[in-house]
Amino acid sequence: MRTLILDTSGPFTTVLVATEASLSAASILQGRPAEHLHEQIQTSLSCLHIEPPDLDHIAVVVGPGSWTGLNIGVTAAKTLAQVLEIPLSPIRTLDALVTGHVKPAWALMNAGRGRCYYVRYPRLTHDERQTMAVAPLDTVSNQIQTDSNSVTILEYGNTFENQLCGDSRYQSVPRLLPESLIATMKKSRLMEGDAIKALKPAYLQPTLAERDATS
Amino acid sequence: MLILGIDTSCDDTGAAVVRNGDEVLSNVIASQYKAHDRFGGIVPVIAAREHTAKINFILESALEEAGVSFADLDAVAVSHHQGLLLALVVGVSAAKSIALACNIPLIGIHHLEGHIYSNLMGRSETLQFPFLCLTVAGGHTLLLKVVSHGTYELLGHTRDDAAGEVFDKVARHLGLGYPGGAAIEKLAENGNPEAYDFPRPLINRPDGEFSFSGLKTAVIAAIDRDPNLNKADLCASFQQAVVDLLISKTIRMAGEHQLTQITLAGGVALNLPLRTALKHAADDYGYQIFTPRSDLCMDNGAMVAGAAYFLFQERGPDPIGIDTRANAPLGSMGVRYRHDSKYK
Structure with a gap:
C-alpha cells in the first residue's frame, strides 16, 4: 500500500510517500505551496519510479494552520483522490x-x-x-x-x-515530522466518495469579517 | 481537443468542458453571492473557503453534464493570473492535481484573456484580428486592441474604480444587496435617465482613459442628501452616465485605431442598456459589434477553456509549477493596466 502524505499547514511544505508504514520518499521545502507542492509530488514519485495511478491512498493535514496553505493542500489532496478514485485520510495538525x-x-x-x-x-x-x-x-x-x-x-x-x-x-x-505524520495517518479514518469532495480544512475560527458582522 | 476549464478568480467557482475552443459541453458555476451578501462586497478569505468546499463537486458536475470522464480530457486550463490571490490558488491547486493525475498538459490563463476570448468562442471565422475589446467587470475597465492570439495593446483603462465596482458600491448604498449590477438595471427600467445630471469624468479627453470615482461620489452624495429620493430615477441616471462614458471612449478608440470590429467582455457586458447603446453607436459609425453569449459574460470556466484552446496552439503547455498572481501583466507585450498596490 503506497500512501502520499501532504502537509501545507505551516511554514514548510512536506510531501511524503510511505510504503506500508515506512517512509519511501520525502520532499520538504520552505514556503510557497502554491508553486512548489505539485512539483514536490512529481519529484517524490519520480524518484521512486512510480506514477500517480500507482498510489493507493492519500493523507492530508487538514489543520489548523495556514489558511491559504491548507486550502491549497486540501484541494490538491481531494482532487488527486477524486481523479485517482482512491481513499483519503484527514490528519489533524x-x-x-x-x-x-x-x-x-x-x-x-x-x-x-x-x-x-x-x-x-x-x-x-x-x-x-x-x-x-x-x-x-x-x-x-x-x-x-x-x-x-x-x-x-x-x-x-x-x-x-x-x-x-x-x-x-x-x-x-518547527514542523511536523515525517514519522509523526505517518503514524498519525495510520490511525486516521478513511474517507471515500462524496465525503472526500466535502472535506474542508479545520477552520475553527470565523473570519474577521464574520466576527465583526456578528458583533 | 477536449479541455476542462477552471476559474476561481473571484466569487464564482466555475468549471466547464469545451471541445475545440467552440463547443461548450458544460459550464457549471457555483455563485457565492449569499455568502458575501451581508458584507456588501466580496470577502477574499470567505471566497477561498467557499471555493475549497465546492470545487470538487463543481468538477464532478461539469464532467457529468458533458458526459465525459477525467480520462477523456486532453488538457486542463485554469485562471492563474489576475483576481483574488486567496481564491485563485484553490482553482490552480485543483488544476495541477488533475494535470498530474491524468498526465495531461496544464494551461495557465490570464483571467482577462478568458473574458476576451469569450467573444471568439463559436465566432473564430467571423471575428478577425485586430479588433477592439471593451472589458468591463467588477475588477476591470479597459480598452484593448487585440492584435493576434495572446498579443494586446492597451488603449485605455480606468484610473480608479472599475465600472462594475461602482455599480456594486452604489447598490450597497441604496441597500440593494450584492451583486449590484442586475438590481440597478432592473430599477432603472422604470426610471428617468435625465432626472439627475451626474458628471461624466474625462469624457471629453481625446484618449481611452476612464474614471468612475467622481461619478460614484456624486451618486452617493445624491443618495445621502435626499433619503426620499426616487431610486428608479437615480439608478437610470447613474446607469446612463456609465453607459455614456463607456460608449464614447469605445467609439473614439475604434476610430482612432481604425478598428471596425468591437467586442464587449466581462460581467457588465450583461447590462442590456450598454449592449443596446453600443449597438446603436456602432451602427452610426459602420462598426460591427460582437457580444459574448450571456452565460459566458460572468466569470466561468468555459471562457478559460476557450482561451486555452487557442493559446495552447501558440505557446504550448505550462509547467506544473506555474505561479499564481493577483495582478499580472497581460499577453506577450506585457500590458500593465493597474497599479500593484491595488491588491495589497
Missing part, C-alpha cells in the same frame, strides 16, 4: 504534533489575534481525537502553568516561548 510523545500532553499552536489552538491529551488514550479548541493565549497559558509537573507541552511554532521559557515541560516544534 495537533494529533500529528503529539504522536510519539509522552502523555498527558498539551498541543498548542498560534491562532493569531492573540489566541491559540489547543488540545489536552490525557495519559491513556487509544483514540487521538480529543476535542480541539481555540482560546486567548493568556487563558491557555494559565491553565498550563497550573497543570501537573509530568505533562508534556508541545507547541507547533514558538509563540509561547517567552511565556514558558525555562519550563522544562515545554518543547517548540
Whole structure:
C-alpha cells in the first residue's frame, strides 16, 4: 500500500510517500505551496519510479494552520483522490504534533489575534481525537502553568516561548515530522466518495469579517 | 481537443468542458453571492473557503453534464493570473492535481484573456484580428486592441474604480444587496435617465482613459442628501452616465485605431442598456459589434477553456509549477493596466 502524505499547514511544505508504514520518499521545502507542492509530488514519485495511478491512498493535514496553505493542500489532496478514485485520510495538525510523545500532553499552536489552538491529551488514550479548541493565549497559558509537573507541552511554532521559557515541560516544534505524520495517518479514518469532495480544512475560527458582522 | 476549464478568480467557482475552443459541453458555476451578501462586497478569505468546499463537486458536475470522464480530457486550463490571490490558488491547486493525475498538459490563463476570448468562442471565422475589446467587470475597465492570439495593446483603462465596482458600491448604498449590477438595471427600467445630471469624468479627453470615482461620489452624495429620493430615477441616471462614458471612449478608440470590429467582455457586458447603446453607436459609425453569449459574460470556466484552446496552439503547455498572481501583466507585450498596490 503506497500512501502520499501532504502537509501545507505551516511554514514548510512536506510531501511524503510511505510504503506500508515506512517512509519511501520525502520532499520538504520552505514556503510557497502554491508553486512548489505539485512539483514536490512529481519529484517524490519520480524518484521512486512510480506514477500517480500507482498510489493507493492519500493523507492530508487538514489543520489548523495556514489558511491559504491548507486550502491549497486540501484541494490538491481531494482532487488527486477524486481523479485517482482512491481513499483519503484527514490528519489533524495537533494529533500529528503529539504522536510519539509522552502523555498527558498539551498541543498548542498560534491562532493569531492573540489566541491559540489547543488540545489536552490525557495519559491513556487509544483514540487521538480529543476535542480541539481555540482560546486567548493568556487563558491557555494559565491553565498550563497550573497543570501537573509530568505533562508534556508541545507547541507547533514558538509563540509561547517567552511565556514558558525555562519550563522544562515545554518543547517548540518547527514542523511536523515525517514519522509523526505517518503514524498519525495510520490511525486516521478513511474517507471515500462524496465525503472526500466535502472535506474542508479545520477552520475553527470565523473570519474577521464574520466576527465583526456578528458583533 | 477536449479541455476542462477552471476559474476561481473571484466569487464564482466555475468549471466547464469545451471541445475545440467552440463547443461548450458544460459550464457549471457555483455563485457565492449569499455568502458575501451581508458584507456588501466580496470577502477574499470567505471566497477561498467557499471555493475549497465546492470545487470538487463543481468538477464532478461539469464532467457529468458533458458526459465525459477525467480520462477523456486532453488538457486542463485554469485562471492563474489576475483576481483574488486567496481564491485563485484553490482553482490552480485543483488544476495541477488533475494535470498530474491524468498526465495531461496544464494551461495557465490570464483571467482577462478568458473574458476576451469569450467573444471568439463559436465566432473564430467571423471575428478577425485586430479588433477592439471593451472589458468591463467588477475588477476591470479597459480598452484593448487585440492584435493576434495572446498579443494586446492597451488603449485605455480606468484610473480608479472599475465600472462594475461602482455599480456594486452604489447598490450597497441604496441597500440593494450584492451583486449590484442586475438590481440597478432592473430599477432603472422604470426610471428617468435625465432626472439627475451626474458628471461624466474625462469624457471629453481625446484618449481611452476612464474614471468612475467622481461619478460614484456624486451618486452617493445624491443618495445621502435626499433619503426620499426616487431610486428608479437615480439608478437610470447613474446607469446612463456609465453607459455614456463607456460608449464614447469605445467609439473614439475604434476610430482612432481604425478598428471596425468591437467586442464587449466581462460581467457588465450583461447590462442590456450598454449592449443596446453600443449597438446603436456602432451602427452610426459602420462598426460591427460582437457580444459574448450571456452565460459566458460572468466569470466561468468555459471562457478559460476557450482561451486555452487557442493559446495552447501558440505557446504550448505550462509547467506544473506555474505561479499564481493577483495582478499580472497581460499577453506577450506585457500590458500593465493597474497599479500593484491595488491588491495589497
